Amino acid sequence: MFDWLIVGAGFAGSVLAERIASQRGERVLLIDKRAHIGGNAYDRHDEAGVLIHQYGPHIFHTNSEAIFSYLSKFTRWRPYEHRVLAKVDGMLLPIPINLDTVNKLFGLSLDSEGLAAWFAARAEKREEIKSSEDVVVATVGRELYEKFFKGYTKKQWGVEPSQLDKSVTARVPTRVNRDDRYFTDSHQYMPTDGYTRMFERMLDHPNIKIMLQTDFEEIRNEVDYRRLIYTGPIDEFFEFRFGKLPYRSLQFKHVTLDRPWLQPVAVVNYPQTEAYTRVTEYKHLTGQRHEKTSVTFEYPCDSGDPYYPVPRAENMELYKRYEKLALAQKDVWFVGRLATYRYYNMDQVVGQALASFRRICAEVAPPKNRALASAVAAE
Numbered sequence: 001m002f003d004w005l006i007v008g009a010g011f012a013g014s015v016l017a018e019r020i021a022s023q024r025g026e027r028v029l030l031i032d033k034r035a036h037i038g039g040n041a042y043d044r045h046d047e048a049g050v051l052i053h054q055y056g057p058h059i060f061h062t063n064s065e066a067i068f069s070y071l072s073k074f075t076r077w078r079p080y081e082h083r084v085l086a087k088v089d090g091m092l093l094p095i096p097i098n099l100d101t102v103n104k105l106f107g108l109s110l111d112s113e114g115l116a117a118w119f120a121a122r123a124e125k126r127e128e129i130k131s132s133e134d135v136v137v138a139t140v141g142r143e144l145y146e147k148f149f150k151g152y153t154k155k156q157w158g159v160e161p162s163q164l165d166k167s168v169t170a171r172v173p174t175r176v177n178r179d180d181r182y183f184t185d186s187h188q189y190m191p192t193d194g195y196t197r198m199f200e201r202m203l204d205h206p207n208i209k210i211m212l213q214t215d216f217e218e219i220r221n222e223v224d225y226r227r228l229i230y231t232g233p234i235d236e237f238f239e240f241r242f243g244k245l246p247y248r249s250l251q252f253k254h255v256t257l258d259r260p261w262l263q264p265v266a267v268v269n270y271p272q273t274e275a276y277t278r279v280t281e282y283k284h285l286t287g288q289r290h291e292k293t294s295v296t297f298e299y300p301c302d303s304g305d306p307y308y309p310v311p312r313a314e315n316m317e318l319y320k321r322y323e324k325l326a327l328a329q330k331d332v333w334f335v336g337r338l339a340t341y342r343y344y345n346m347d348q349v350v351g352q353a354l355a356s357f358r359r360i361c362a363e364v365a366p367p368k369n370r371a372l373a374s375a376v377a378a379e
């Protein structure tokens with residue numbers, strides 16, 4: 001008999017397994033239908049021995065000291081600031097759009113003040129910023145929107161930016177200075193030995209049993225457990241009762257090249273050309289030294305593993321109907337990017353999982369004989 005069955009060994013499931021096992025002294029069965037732990041953050045050495053991310057580039061960044069210090073129990077970190085270039089009009093230009101992007105693209109020599117005025121002269125007035133198109137055209141105008149955002153977003157999501165919530169393109173800021181970092185968070189790092197090693201340490205506890213290549217459906221009636229944490233797609237849990245929630249998928253093409261480097265930065269985006277959205281070269285992220293280099297091309301598609309919830313009003317309405325069912329379930333917790341249909345980064349999922357753990361502790365008394373009362377009180 002397990003105290004908890006946890007479905008999904010990504011960040012959401014693994015953080016909760018670790019907390020429940022180590023702080024409440026309860027027995028956890030953690031399952032995943034894939035052959036590995038780590039969810040979409042899983043990394044591995046490819047045949048050439050280069051550390052790659054199986055499901056596309058994962059860069060850790062957060063402003064939360066609490067989340068950073070929690071994960072630091074399981075890994076050392078390599079400082080890494082992410083920089084991305086976009087191939088536009090045949091040039092490699094900084095994205096987020098900044099002073100250098102505009103000066104190089106148009107052969108100008110504006111300063112920050114000049115660029116602010118340049119944007120203001122081109123920005124389109126909007127009564128209300130609702131869509132992913134609105135956000136960009138209301139800041140930098142239509143020309144830069146079409147060069148940097150329109151094509152990429154259509155490729156990535158399969159719909160026009162005007163059909164997507166503003167939160168999608170709002171992830172990428174616009175700057176009038178020369179800061180070319182992709183993120184500005186106070187903590188920006190890569191786990192020194194990789195994500196998978198971090199997950200292994202997190203789950204290395206006698207109270208945690210892991211079963212891989214195991215779908216929830218296969219065992220839901222076979223295993224004895226008291227409570228359930230589910231981190232898979234919420235619509236699947238309820239057998240698509242209200243219809244399918246759209247999740248966008250990707251095909252990854254992993255290639256090893258017989259040369260030391262391919263591109264000047266870890267990620268190059270292709271908003272105007274190519275069927276793929278971006279190319280990632282891992283050695284920039286990991287700092288690994290190797291005579292060869294491994295890269296990944298991302299091809300967005302509709303069918304396949306669910307990677308991205310699609311932020312649009314109609315999808316949120318459908319999600320809300322599923323969420324209502326979820327809230328009515330007794331002894332079941334829904335956590336993570338797929339189960340709560342949120343376009344969350346890794347740190348946000350860790351934060352959500354830690355918050356869920358606090359809720360669990362408030363709602364469910366730990367078993368008397370095994371409770372580590374002082375540890376729980378300290379949480």
Ligand code: FAD
Nearest residue numbers: 008010011012033039040056058059216232336337345346
């Ligand atoms: P997942 O990692 O998806 O884990 C869910 C797990 O549940 C999966 O392993 C799945 O196999 C399993 N599962 C589902 N259904 C079942 C079932 N029925 N039975 C058994 N197992 C099941 N975040 C960042 O912070 N920085 C980045 O740079 C970044 N880059 C990203 C790039 C890409 C291409 C993608 C797709 C995401 C990126 N993210 C990034 C987001 C990050 O991947 C997620 O925030 C995080 O991995 C979500 O963790 P999770 O546990 O909620 O979900």
Ligand code: UDP
Nearest residue numbers: 086095148149152153156168169171172269
């Ligand atoms: N985006 C774009 N052009 C770019 C980079 C991003 O149009 O060069 C848009 C696109 O819609 C993308 C969104 O901004 O899906 C968020 O970008 P981010 O890099 O955060 O995407 P993720 O890493 O989550 O795939």
